[in-house]
Amino acid sequence: MNQTDANKQNSRVQAQASPGFDAFVEQWRQPVVVPDDPTFADRVMNRINKQAAVFSLRKNYKWMAAAAVVTVAAGIGLGRLLDGGYSGTSDTNQIVSAAYDLGLSGYETNPYEFLIQDSNE
């Protein structure tokens, strides 16, 4: 429906509306009385202040949680290093895999050891 049609239809509906209906709308249209509340702004500001305090606490918790995660991750990494473990994609690891494929068992922990021993002999 274009705007002109809507206007026409609006006028038609309003013309058809009985005085009773329009009177109802008029009564309903009377302004709502807003109660006086001198402390309203204070209450809102108090809630905002509390919210800010909680937010700041949450922010601190977030930092602490992040620091804890980093510490644990670093600990795990360090632990693996000290254990002499190897991570998935290192060259050493690939050589170990190749050694397995070739049936050169016994050298999986350090494939270079075989070469070193060999050259010493």
Next chain:
Amino acid sequence: MDKQHWPELIKNGDRETFRELINEYRPLVYRTAARFLTNPDDCDDLTQEVFIEIWNSIHHFRGEAALSTWIYRITVNKSLNHLRKGKRLGWFLSRPGHQSDDGEPVSGPDATSSKLLNNEGARLIDAALAQLPDKQRTAFILTQAEGLSQKQAAGVMNMSESAVESLIHRARTSLRKKLKNYYTN
């Protein structure tokens, strides 16, 4: 202090300016909320929530629309969300808009605006309005009660003017239909 600068000042954390904004716009927010909610305590709570939302999201206000348009939008959204959540289900079921078995609106005694106006016509319109779809109800309230132009209501509702015009027309037609037994032709 010029109101045009309020948003920028509040964005910078100026609490005194925000207090001025609260005092300035509290009647607008309360009045609008009272057209949707019928419990005075709910209106007061919602008015507080609206201002907290304004404080929290003032950085989203870019000044493309009037500040009052933005505040109306927040108030309408919060009011509709409040109704949707049905926080006070018991009260909601006994409100004026709740239908009786024969499908006619029940006149409830607890409508804020109706109570303040203390007249039957207002109470019936309130009851029938509560049964309308959200958009029709919002368009009708903003233009007929708050006196916004269709253009302003369109800004609040983020719709075209013609869409708002159509919503108002549909709302009027529905109201007349729902209340046909209550007025004389």
